[in-house]
Amino acid sequence: MSRAKLKPAPGRRPLHPETGRPLDLAGETVELTAYWQRRIADEDAVVVGKTKES
Numbered sequence: 001m002s003r004a005k006l007k008p009a010p011g012r013r014p015l016h017p018e019t020g021r022p023l024d025l026a027g028e029t030v031e032l033t034a035y036w037q038r039r040i041a042d043e044d045a046v047v048v049g050k051t052k053e054s
Contacts, residue, residue: 002032005049006040014044 007027008014014023017035027048030036039045 003029003051004032004036004047005029005051006036006045007048009043009046012044014039 005027006023006029008023008025015021016023016028016030017033023045029051036045040047
């Protein structure tokens, strides 16, 4: 599965589904699950970099 570094969109604080904590303002690398893809589509999170898992 692909991974990406995400940051919260301005004025948004999406929660990380595994920890229940808000996504770090500096950005976090996460697996691009359906949850995160919805957060990106809803403009709650912004992709700042992508990586591919080998």
